Amino acid sequence: xxxxxxxxxxxxxxxxxxxxxxxxxxxxxxxxxxxxxxxxxxxxxxxxxxxxxxxxxxxxxxxxxxxxxxxxxxxxxxxxxxxxxxxxxxxxxxxxxxxxxxxxxxxxxxxxxxxxxxxxxxxxxxxx
Numbered sequence: 231x232x233x234x235x236x237x238x239x240x241x242x243x244x245x246x247x248x249x250x251x252x253x254x255x256x257x258x259x260x261x262x263x264x265x266x267x268x269x270x271x272x273x274x275x276x277x278x279x280x281x282x283x284x285x286x287x288x289x290x291x292x293x294x295x296x297x298x299x300x301x302x303x304x305x306x307x308x309x310x311x312x313x314x315x316x317x318x319x320x321x322x323x324x325x326x327x328x329x330x331x332x333x334x335x336x337x338x339x340x341x342x343x344x345x346x347x348x349x350x351x352x353x354x355x356x357x358x
Contacts, residue, residue: 233270237330244327263331
């Protein structure tokens with residue numbers, strides 16, 4: 231399995247509950263690693279897109295995100311406010327988040343490699 235849902239939740243939780251109080255060093259390390267491709271879960275990817283739009287202005291808290299997303303179908307289907315509540319229930323320390331981001335980065339690279347191999351196999355098969 232090339233995903234780690236708990237690590238995805240940890241990274242999202244960091245931005246929702248810890249980003250404003252995290253050290254500059256931890257913020258920089260995580261910010262340099264996190265990108266949309268790290269998230270395998272589509273709802274996590276969608277939530278990340280909203281966080282990414284808001285993080286520079288400090289509006290990534292639960293209430294701001296829920297208010298911004300309350301009319302989005304994917305958010306409603308994911309559980310709405312309770313979806314964010316479940317993500318922020320990780321009990322994670324900010325210092326551990328860079329390791330989770332690194333794990334997600336490695337998994338994303340493996341998914342990319344697997345997708346490239348699969349595509350190459352399809353091309354070879356179609357030319358046979």
